[in-house]
Amino acid sequence: MHHSIEVQNLSFAYPDGHVALREVSLMIAPCEKVALVGPNGAGKSTLILHLNGILLAPTSKAHTTGQGQVTVCGMPVEEKTLGRVRAAVGLVFQNPDDQLFSPTVYDDVAFGPLYQGLPAGEVDARVASALAAVRMEAYARRVSHHLSTGEKKRIAIATVLSMQPEVLVLDEPTAGLDPRARRSFINLLRDLPLTMLVSSHDLAMVRELFPRMVIMDEGRVVADGPTAVLLQDEKLLEAHGLEKP
Numbered sequence: 001m002h003h004s005i006e007v008q009n010l011s012f013a014y015p016d017g018h019v020a021l022r023e024v025s026l027m028i029a030p031c032e033k034v035a036l037v038g039p040n041g042a043g044k045s046t047l048i049l050h051l052n053g054i055l056l057a058p059t060s061k062a063h064t065t066g067q068g069q070v071t072v073c074g075m076p077v078e079e080k081t082l083g084r085v086r087a088a089v090g091l092v093f094q095n096p097d098d099q100l101f102s103p104t105v106y107d108d109v110a111f112g113p114l115y116q117g118l119p120a121g122e123v124d125a126r127v128a129s130a131l132a133a134v135r136m137e138a139y140a141r142r143v144s145h146h147l148s149t150g151e152k153k154r155i156a157i158a159t160v161l162s163m164q165p166e167v168l169v170l171d172e173p174t175a176g177l178d179p180r181a182r183r184s185f186i187n188l189l190r191d192l193p194l195t196m197l198v199s200s201h202d203l204a205m206v207r208e209l210f211p212r213m214v215i216m217d218e219g220r221v222v223a224d225g226p227t228a229v230l231l232q233d234e235k236l237l238e239a240h241g242l243e244k245p
Helices: 044-050 079-088 105-115 120-133 149-161 179-191 203-209 234-239
Strands: 005-013 019-028 033-037 069-072 089-092 167-171 195-199 212-217 220-226
Touching (some): 005 044, 019 044, 019 220, 033 044, 033 203, 089 149, 105 120, 105 149, 120 149, 149 167, 149 179, 179 203
Parallel strands (some): 033 195, 033 212, 167 195
Antiparallel strands (some): 005 019, 212 220
16 A cells, blocks of 8 residues: 655755755655644745645756655656646645635635536535535535635635545644634544645644644754654754644
8 A cells, every 4th residue: 555645855945045855754644644843944835835746856956955756645746647646635725815716615616626627517516525524515605705714714625625635735724713713623624534734833733633743844854753742842842943732
């Protein structure tokens, strides 16, 4: 059985020369739920953007401090596999407005299946299933931009679930949510039966939801282990800009 996510010795530098990733390796098994934590600038978002090909692993040392390879669901992430990779790995951005751009919630959630060329009946079924998964069935005809932040975040997840991905990758999913919406969102993530990698500063959520935690700092993985164990190591947390929840 293949890993859902397999990152091997990935290094990456942006065109301005800023080195964002330094020999990062990470394996995530099918249906495993893993939290990615660390201070701002640690490289978490850069790593996430490699998982569905928004950024591509380097092929030339002219552009990076190293090489590296990213494989998801058994597929190398490269130009010729991008369509299949993006169907398999659903990426949900921190700001849901980056993903919601259609006249109605239905149109937003239907966009991916329509782009895949699925017939109308299958698109309807995908939209209904995705909205049911995030408990937003009644919102299909609503205008996305009139919704609350918490509602928008659920719809953003539905836009990804309609593609029936194997892996769900989320960037700061609880940012900007009030306590009630945050609790509702945590319950939603707990119930989704998918491989999940979630970047977050919300260590209380991490403690509750994710058995495994990966800490990044300055472009490197500095710790990877059971969440309960790592959250007890106050020296480790403090050294990497984190506070015990």
